Amino acid sequence: xxxxxxxxxxxxxxxxxxxxxxxxxxxxxxxxxxxxxxxxxxxxxxxxxxxxxxxxxxxxxxxxxxxxxxxxxxxxxxxxxxxxxx
Numbered sequence: 001x002x003x004x005x006x007x008x009x010x011x012x013x014x015x016x017x018x019x020x021x022x023x024x025x026x027x028x029x030x031x032x033x034x035x036x037x038x039x040x041x042x043x044x045x046x047x048x049x050x051x052x053x054x055x056x057x058x059x060x061x062x063x064x065x066x067x068x069x070x071x072x073x074x075x076x077x078x079x080x081x082x083x084x085x086x
Contacts, residue, residue: 012046015039016053024050 004010018028025039032039047054 008046011042012048015042015046016048019043019048019050 014032015028018032019025019039022028022031025036025043029036029039042048043050
């Protein structure tokens with residue numbers, strides 16, 4: 001069996017495991033020996049929620065200044081309410 005040598009792959013796995021085990025970014029950062037900001041940066045980079053699961057994609061809606069989920073159609077293109085776009 002081949003080894004996976006991708007650093008990001010292993011960082012993602014370690015971060016998910018720490019978030020699940022220690023119930024939050026503050027405790028996970030202590031046990032991973034990195035700063036809380038780095039934990040949040042990795043969570044954003046790998047799209048991970050605080051409980052260690054993959055998050056759904058969200059995109060900032062410019063007109064009403066809040067986040068709204070993106071729904072992807074069968075052809076792979078995003079579907080959004082076009083009236084909210086500028």
